[in-house]
Amino acid sequence: MAAPRTDDATTPNDGGAVQPSALGLLILWQLIAGPNHAYGLQKLFTSQGKDRVVNLRSRANLQQAIKRLQRLGLVDVHETVRTEGYPDRIVYAITDAGREAARLWLREMLAETTGEFPDFIAAVSILFGLEPDDARSQLEHRAARLTEQLADTDAQLTGNPDLPRLFLLEEEYRKAILTAQLSWLRAVIDDLQTGRLTWNEQWLAELFAAYHPDGPDNPPGATALAT
Numbered sequence: 001m002a003a004p005r006t007d008d009a010t011t012p013n014d015g016g017a018v019q020p021s022a023l024g025l026l027i028l029w030q031l032i033a034g035p036n037h038a039y040g041l042q043k044l045f046t047s048q049g050k051d052r053v054v055n056l057r058s059r060a061n062l063q064q065a066i067k068r069l070q071r072l073g074l075v076d077v078h079e080t081v082r083t084e085g086y087p088d089r090i091v092y093a094i095t096d097a098g099r100e101a102a103r104l105w106l107r108e109m110l111a112e113t114t115g116e117f118p119d120f121i122a123a124v125s126i127l128f129g130l131e132p133d134d135a136r137s138q139l140e141h142r143a144a145r146l147t148e149q150l151a152d153t154d155a156q157l158t159g160n161p162d163l164p165r166l167f168l169l170e171e172e173y174r175k176a177i178l179t180a181q182l183s184w185l186r187a188v189i190d191d192l193q194t195g196r197l198t199w200n201e202q203w204l205a206e207l208f209a210a211y212h213p214d215g216p217d218n219p220p221g222a223t224a225l226a227t
Contacts, residue, residue, distance in 0.1 A: 018072055020105035023054045023065045028074060028102035031094035035078040038063050039089060049156070053170050066092060074098035128199050136192040143185045150178040 030041055042062055045051055055061055069075040070092070078093035094102075120142075127135050156171045165172075191197035 018101075020109055021065065021068075022109070023056075023061065024069055024074075025102060025105045025109065026050055026054060027062075027065055027069060028094055028098050028105070031075060031092060032099060032102065035091045035093040037081065037089040037091045038066060041066075049170075052156075052174075069098065072097075072101075074101050128204055132192055132198045136189055139185055139189050139192070143182060143189065146178055146182050146185065150175065150182065153178060 026045065027041060030036065030044060036044070038059055042056060042059055045054070045056055050056070066075065070077075074095055075092045075098050076095050078091045081089045081091060083089075130138070153171050153175045157168060157175065160168060188197065
């Protein structure tokens with residue numbers, strides 16, 4: 001059973017009682033291999049392709065994640081390296097609590113699906129906020145982007161024939177997800193194109209009135225369609 005999710009105010013050294021984060025998990029596992037500083041971690045993650053699975057667009061994200069782990073008592077300062085002409089580099093090491101948290105977080109993130117609320121699903125739930133042609137145009141743009149991502153993922157898989165499968169599992173999963181998303185998107189786009197899936201302001205108003213007889217006069221989406 002997954003540990004309860006709370007905020008950072010929870011007892012610091014209880015790694016199973018704080019909200020896991022993907023970047024935090026990767027940092028902990030990398031520090032199990034040995035102490036390191038933010039710059040070194042970023043270089044390792046990039047060389048290992050981990051920048052494809054977590055947000056590493058800026059070192060600030062990494063540093064913030066490390067500071068959070070430090071507040072939780074999962075990592076600690078190992079030493080400060082001073083080199084003339086360069087900023088001081090703080091080297092971090094994982095604590096015993098961090099080792100325990102890393103395994104707890106890994107188990108939870110593999111087994112549970114709670115807390116996953118992608119923006120796209122929220123947008124799809126109010127697709128009627130746009131006119132059908134506009135909605136189709138946005139979905140076509142998304143499909144084009146996903147097609148590019150799928151090609152990139154295929155290149156990662158075929159471009160590393162000697163790499164054991166264990167280290168390509170995230171790319172296999174990405175390919176499966178992208179393939180499923182594209183299949184669904186193309187079906188919806190086709191239905192919008194042919195008119196099998198459509199709506200208009202009057203239909204939305206009638207439908208809303210039928211399901212909400214005591215509700216407001218205008219259903220959500222009607223105003224958006226009229227603008």
